[in-house]
Amino acid sequence: MFRTNYLNNESYVKFLGYLKLSFYEALVHIWISFVLGFLSYFMLGRSLLEKYPSFFTVGKFTSTGPTRQQVLETSTKIIFYAKGWKNKASDSTNKTPEPDKKMKLTITGPGM
Secondary structure, rough: OHHHHHHOOOOOOOOOOOOOOOHHHHHHHHHHHHHHHHHHOOHHHHHHHHHOHHHHOOOOOOOOOOOOHHHOOOOOEEEEEEEEEOOOOOOOOOOOOOOOEEEEEEOOOOOO
16 A cells, blocks of 8 residues: 555555466476575676576576567467456445456457
8 A cells, every 4th residue: 555545545456466387387487586596696606697697597598688580479468357346435334345346458469
């Protein structure tokens, strides 16, 4: 909650983020995070990460960056699910009623 919401007695937006990964992808991300975190703690590790980024990130990052073909083949899909109310609640109600409206927003990038 932001300070302005608190001072103006306004409601705020609750947000929960989820990332959908397979078991293998989760293990790879955990491993990469561990290796990068451990190596970045030491000066020698930071210099190794700068010299050989593709080795320590299993090819996820390179010093040259993506090729033009890779950029053109990349796509993105983000899905937002929202629950809310059709009308603004009156200030006199102490108990918040259950949400009566649902929305789904899908954002897709190039290539899909």
